Amino acid sequence: MIPRQEIDFQLYDCLNAAALCSHPRYAEHDRQTFDAVIENATRIAREKFADHAARADAEEPHFDGERVHMIPEVSEALGAIVEAGIIGSSFDFGDGGSQLPYLVTQAMMAQFDAANVGTSAYFFLTMGAANLIAAFGSSEQKDLYMRPLIEGRWFGTMCLSEPQAGSSLADIRTQAIPQADGSYSIKGSKMWISGGEHDLSENIIHLVLAKIPGGPAGTKGISLFIVPKYRVDAQGIPEHHNHIALAGLNHKIGYRGTTNTLLNFGESGATTGYLVGGAHNGLRCMFHMMNEARIGVGLGAAALGYAGYRYSLEYARTRPQGRPVAARDAMQDQVMIIAHADVRRMLLKQKAFSEGALALCFYGAKLVDELACSEDAERQSAYQQELDILTPIIKAWPSHFCVESNYWGLQVLGGYGYTRDYPLERIYRDNRLNPIHEGTNGIQSLDLLGRKVTMQNGAAFRLLMNHIREDIAGASEETALAPYCAQLEQACATVTVTTMKLCGVAMQGDLDRFLANSWEYLEMLGHTIIAWQWLRMARQACRTLASGNSDTDFLQGKLHTCRYFFLHELPRIERQAALLESLDDTLLTMPESGF
């Protein structure tokens, strides 16, 4: 679990979450309500989710050909979520929600991620499905489907991928044939559907991408449908089985508590779907939700990184082994391993990666709130641009570097870390999903460089750099931070020069070479962004220290970890910039037969 102190520092001190209450949308809330819901979520996560994380992993759901069986704790945990009204946290009062800021909701979600991602996925997906209907559904659809989702009586899924189409949604084959009553007959297979089948709720509402025959080719011909497991009558009572067949469960390295399914629609009988958001508008609907879904992935990765950090820290503080390198006297007592420089390296790396990643995800979540609240078109556009360019980084950086963080966490425990008696190995396995789902990290890097950096002639990139420079100017008021300010200024200059060079190549139409090293670009810009987040945290630490009455240890730890990130991690971007600026084509020119 993430300690209250860390959440308070990030939400209130660094991001001034309380100020959101000055927006009319959040006027009924204040810091006390934020605190109360986060505390309550933390308690439920600890008591009802963390308790069975290991068991849910060891005894994964199984399908006997008729039903999916799973351990009873999952249902109990989700019952507590439903009872606490957590699914509706960010929904409008009018829809039965609590209309909390997305930022506050994300702080709650981080606790569930840290406690037990496998069980949490069921209600995360339900929130996502309800969110889509809230944005694009008709009022009838909202009444029939969204409300039961928000109330937690039904659960939801997202059905995008198919066995032959994962990254390339243009190639999905599921068909939606118009019926006389305005509904559609859905036929096809959907793969990797998390929460696709279970007995946890009365009904399951699948949000399905499919193609209406005769529509445009590729992604332009995709539409979105509500496809319930049980069709409902006009009063919303689940009545008839909608012939969605579970072809099988996927068995995975991690996230084992979440059923992951291959579903066949319209095979054993007619499957009815209901169009959402208009014909051929499906991808736009999905992308509307994508920013938030991707922030959710990044946050999950960061929370798992953080959870691993805390477990390994606890171990390092209490495991005696070895003696100081400068005083190796076998007659002396051993020291706790936290005293060893290399163990401190592994702890600092985890702390720098996971707290930096958390800061970035919370920053992104706050942008979602600012965007939702802002009524000034210019500011809205600025928030949207910043969110657009940050989203692929928010998804990919934490999911890549927090898996690495878990690698080091496991290493701190040595042989014990390799066993299932300690949670590190499970966290390491769970987190390995995050670089893959919601668009692989490779796809994120193409989205970042190929779409977000170049859009509107680089407007979002310039805006982001300006924003970083403003924060550097603010931080430079603290003399202790002067070297980091200078270093980040230099990093921004490097990143800008590299970006300009690459965009020049794109302008010449050489897209292959422009995008050849897109992952290096994402790492480079990502490290710069995380350094920026650390500078923001360090500045806040300086301010709070100066104000007195604060936990000096906590804040000194923040300052020292900022130093670590700037001295040990940020310098790698110079090499990446050099590679990118050289327009290296090694990846393109490797002969396929040479592999």
Added chain:
Amino acid sequence: MIPRQEIDFQLYDCLNAAALCSHPRYAEHDRQTFDAVIENATRIAREKFADHAARADAEEPHFDGERVHMIPEVSEALGAIVEAGIIGSSFDFGDGGSQLPYLVTQAMMAQFDAANVGTSAYFFLTMGAANLIAAFGSSEQKDLYMRPLIEGRWFGTMCLSEPQAGSSLADIRTQAIPQADGSYSIKGSKMWISGGEHDLSENIIHLVLAKIPGGPAGTKGISLFIVPKYRVDAQGIPEHHNHIALAGLNHKIGYRGTTNTLLNFGESGATTGYLVGGAHNGLRCMFHMMNEARIGVGLGAAALGYAGYRYSLEYARTRPQGRPVAARDAMQDQVMIIAHADVRRMLLKQKAFSEGALALCFYGAKLVDELACSEDAERQSAYQQELDILTPIIKAWPSHFCVESNYWGLQVLGGYGYTRDYPLERIYRDNRLNPIHEGTNGIQSLDLLGRKVTMQNGAAFRLLMNHIREDIAGASEETALAPYCAQLEQACATVTVTTMKLCGVAMQGDLDRFLANSWEYLEMLGHTIIAWQWLRMARQACRTLASGNSDTDFLQGKLHTCRYFFLHELPRIERQAALLESLDDTLLTMPESGF
């Protein structure tokens, strides 16, 4: 499995393994016998080991309180090993072995590692135990214990760690009390003992580190003992249970086919042990074997890296998904994902890491042979020094970077890689042990910088650098390699300057600061060493290409991967050198309360 072509290139073309036959020790062999034993091992690995790797992982051994149960394929596979005489491969003819070079044995072992590490561990450990008795046992001990091990009738283990003493062997507590008959009574617990209990062989011979009361403190008081599961009579017939109690099996993230045990000695009755190699000489005995054990770990990691590379390569060649970035027309057929730059990056990284790591491990294995054959004291000393300084790198570099390699292999498969239907996730889990066992990678970095680099006033380091420079001079005859020669020359200069600076700090007695960033040092020197191995392979590829009659695709692939390593990976050492030269003390000065 590693293709014959790769093994031939590495062993014969790059390392001239056939020339070992000019040494009297290997005079009875020739390339044909080498080929035959490697082919035979490859066949057994494919047919008897690879076939049940997934099942052995899914159905791990379990202990019912009396016996350990495991799937029958394990016993069958090991039976094939015993029948083929593989355990005795590197032992002397006089001991019943085949007296093959260690290099050839390692090529065989790599195939078993690639096929199924969990089952292979049983006979690898047996070879190690026999090896220790061969080096330090009395002739009676050799007859009684070593021969049955070599014949594969009995299996062996190494018992070093204890629950409270893993990295710090100075703190082991197991006691060996002298008995009137010259034997010892062994009392204590040993942790992480692979192959510590099973019914696969008639007897298990444990090689146990313990302390004779009254001896020196710390590692100087450690002795080595033969401790059989069943005590044997004068004819070597296992007779009496020696009261080694299995306290439990450790359940791990990977390597699941190998029982990993907590053993209690002398708890339920007297456990008898027999001293090997003299009192208080145990650590020296173990370290005698350590070079080879650590090469084995590095090789296992490299082989798993390579296996993951080949699986992901096969997937990338046959999975259609997406279209070229420069021609995204949904009406066109999809391309195989090997066409995408970012997939090529993930493949090239794996190829560069795993083939580079294999080359280094084979290079180290050849040094073991040269050392064994050489009768010239000066050359012997040179081989020993080179082996000594390379060993921590051979253990740590492949085990760290080939886990990363497997991370990318899994990523190539996307969602499929995350499932247990494909071998990547298992390989990724199995390989995760290698950074931990046989001395954690952190310990290796301290051994490298704190002991090997500084020993004999840096003699081994200078010798290594001279050796690299000789190879650069040789490679510079190929004009195509000129840029890499220059880059490696520069890398050697950088590494040398950094090393001198650090050694200066050591001379001033500031050991904390000298060793503060030892892992960065290992990565820096390791990357330089792997670049050297790539230059050696590239030079050989140029020569073979010039000679005609060769597989151009294979050799061009080697040249291009060398280019990849030099342009994409080697440049990172500059940042590491800068950090090390700055004598950065961030790790040391982080306040413990700040974590």
